[in-house]
Amino acid sequence: MKNIKITSTGSYLPNTKITDKELEEKLKLEKGYIKKRTGIETRYYAKEEKIEDMAKKAVLDLLKKEEIKDIDLIITSTTTTNNLMPGISNYIQEELNIENAITLDILAGCSGYINALDVARLYILAGISKKALVVGVDILSKYVDEEDVATAVVLSDGAGAILLEETTEEKMYFSQIEANIDKNKILTCKSDEKIQMKGKEVYKYAVTKTVENINKLLEKAELTLDDIKYIVPHQSNIKIIKGITSRLKVDENKVYKNIKDVGNTFCGSIPIAIDQMKKENLLKDKDKIILIGYGGGLNTGSILLEI
Amino acid sequence: MKNIKITSTGSYLPNTKITDKELEEKLKLEKGYIKKRTGIETRYYAKEEKIEDMAKKAVLDLLKKEEIKDIDLIITSTTTTNNLMPGISNYIQEELNIENAITLDILAGCSGYINALDVARLYILAGISKKALVVGVDILSKYVDEEDVATAVVLSDGAGAILLEETTEEKMYFSQIEANIDKNKILTCKSDEKIQMKGKEVYKYAVTKTVENINKLLEKAELTLDDIKYIVPHQSNIKIIKGITSRLKVDENKVYKNIKDVGNTFCGSIPIAIDQMKKENLLKDKDKIILIGYGGGLNTGSILLEI
Structure with a gap:
């Protein structure tokens, strides 16, 4: 396999x-x-x-x-x-x-x-x-x-x-990827325009959908958050990250954050975070982590993988 | 399966x-x-x-x-x-x-x-x-x-x-997808610029690489062109299509062409062709066809599939 x-x-x-x-x-x-x-x-x-x-x-x-x-x-x-x-x-x-x-x-x-x-x-x-x-x-x-x-x-x-x-090592992997219709166009960008964002609606979408998405992922994997070493969310805004953390009722220390120094880099966000975690020596063999993405589309997705 | x-x-x-x-x-x-x-x-x-x-x-x-x-x-x-x-x-x-x-x-x-x-x-x-x-x-x-x-x-x-x-029906499928470096930038487009094409160099690349690519595909599938009902090439230019046809030594009637009426629609090219073939009733159950794409990147790819 x-x-x-x-x-x-x-x-x-x-x-x-x-x-x-x-x-x-x-x-x-x-x-x-x-x-x-x-x-x-x-x-x-x-x-x-x-x-x-x-x-x-x-x-x-x-x-x-x-x-x-x-x-x-x-x-x-x-x-x-x-x-x-x-x-x-x-x-x-x-x-x-x-x-x-x-x-x-x-x-x-x-x-x-x-x-x-x-x-x-x-x-x-x-x-x-x-x-x-x-x-x-x-x-x-x-x-x-x-x-x-x-x-x-x-x-x-x-x-x-x-x-x-x-x-050929055993490495757990599950993903839960979905898109929902952005009826109110809360987060958009055309190549010849600037990014438009309706902050309050993005907050509401991001927290609600992401938490739903992670719960589906955990159900699929037959795991709970206790089995997870780190959650690596898209670094969008500390309020969204805190909203997700609080709704998931997960220990804040399990949620990796580099937004203070890096800001919101959209598609760069998750791989930059993983690279920094590697360089900070936070990730050990067999650690299970969850990566979470959310944003324009509206596209939401999470991956549970084993280091 | x-x-x-x-x-x-x-x-x-x-x-x-x-x-x-x-x-x-x-x-x-x-x-x-x-x-x-x-x-x-x-x-x-x-x-x-x-x-x-x-x-x-x-x-x-x-x-x-x-x-x-x-x-x-x-x-x-x-x-x-x-x-x-x-x-x-x-x-x-x-x-x-x-x-x-x-x-x-x-x-x-x-x-x-x-x-x-x-x-x-x-x-x-x-x-x-x-x-x-x-x-x-x-x-x-x-x-x-x-x-x-x-x-x-x-x-x-x-x-x-x-x-x-x-x-669950048996349906053969093989793909051969590759990209090669476009050293001389023979086919390019930025979102704020117009498409730039060096016609002669594109011709040379398209014919040579596509034929190589199809041969690799056929080898992988352990088939010859005799087993193939239709080849559906990217409709780029009749000269390129004829160049590919002649190098493959394949019967011209096996190579589907709608370029006369439709022109070169890039990513629309192959699915428009397949749709027209379906509407012309050319494709029957179990027919094996080869789709061929080539162009900017330089990306080249072919798929052998069974209808």
Whole structure:
């Protein structure tokens, strides 16, 4: 029986750090407003870089050279690409000089990384891929209306990457992915427009649907939250994360958070978090973790996997 | 053992028909130039419509109402979407009023429909989906430089859709999907730019790589072209299609062509062709066909499936 294993991780945050102080002055907000409402202190903007360059840097952070040549599948999730063709995955292939691979980019809202990881696993299970690179990247600063407090104080740029490999070790994996109709268009972005977000409605959707989704996932896995070492939520906003934590009645220490330093990076969010957890040595062999994505679509998805 | 079966097809071409005559006058080309070079007589432009509306119309062409509610997976391939979130698949979900489904859009160049179909099959094989809607749509008129003869005479707008269902019947399926580095950037498009194509280099790539790709596919399937009822190539340009036909040494009548009337619709190309073949009653139960995609990326892919 084939299973999947995370064998390496990487991430990249751009150089331009934007502090709350800077944004509060610009937006004429009182001191402390942003931290209080969002839990964010800093976010990063890619001033000169292209989105594909950010993705490449996350991948280069991950890989040892001898691992590159065997990669046979590259999937990138994004919501802010301008690379219609070649796609970001093609640019990564070029950077790594991989002669032949399956490459595709996935658009599935802020939770697209969940879809990307799930598709990569199916390719590994089917025996088509043995070593898959799954990347999440967004360059939200380009799609932020600088005067829109709701998005300007939250959104950030970043990229993360995971190397997923076939293993014969027993590794539990379950996913629960769904999309619901966004009747009121509470979270939208066109390639030639800025991101529009109705904060209160997004909060309500995110907390309610995510908790429902995780409960379905746990039921499928026949596990409870006691069996889970860490929950890694999409780092959207501290209030949403706290809302989910409280509704799940789960110990706050089990819920990984890096939003204070990183901000909300959409598709970069989950792989950046996993990379940081790896680098902080938080993840041990056989730990069961739950990744949670939610956002535009409305797409919601969670994955329970074993390290 | 689970297999997949095409249970319904649909397509949509916009109302505004553009003739060679019109384009030849506009581009100051001699009469007959376009037909001779490309094999195309007419193409269709979506003047007022949005890409998601074209996709919806292809899907509505396909479905009987009682079939809709069970769709649990919607995958749309495109190269020209401006719908970063919600995606086109989300808009289709909304149009069909499907309460819950997995939805994602795939960017993988002109051959993205091959990737979309392949991913949908993996979801069905894994038991996660029972009824998947796989859509291909492009609105190339928006990305055409009207004065660039190479692309202006070839590109067209269109959408196609296939309903893919789980079956326990024996149905052969093989896929061979690959991407190679586009060193010389012979076929590119950014969301804020027009499509750039180096015609001669695209011809060379398309014919060479596609033939290699099909040979790998046949080897995997342990079949020869004699076992194949139809080859359905991406309808890019009659010269490329003829080049592939001649290199494969396959009977020209086995190679389905609708490019004369439809033009090159990128991701719409293959599902529109399959829909037309179904409507022309060309496809019978147990026929083995090969679908071939190639284009920007450079992504190349073929699927051998049994009707």
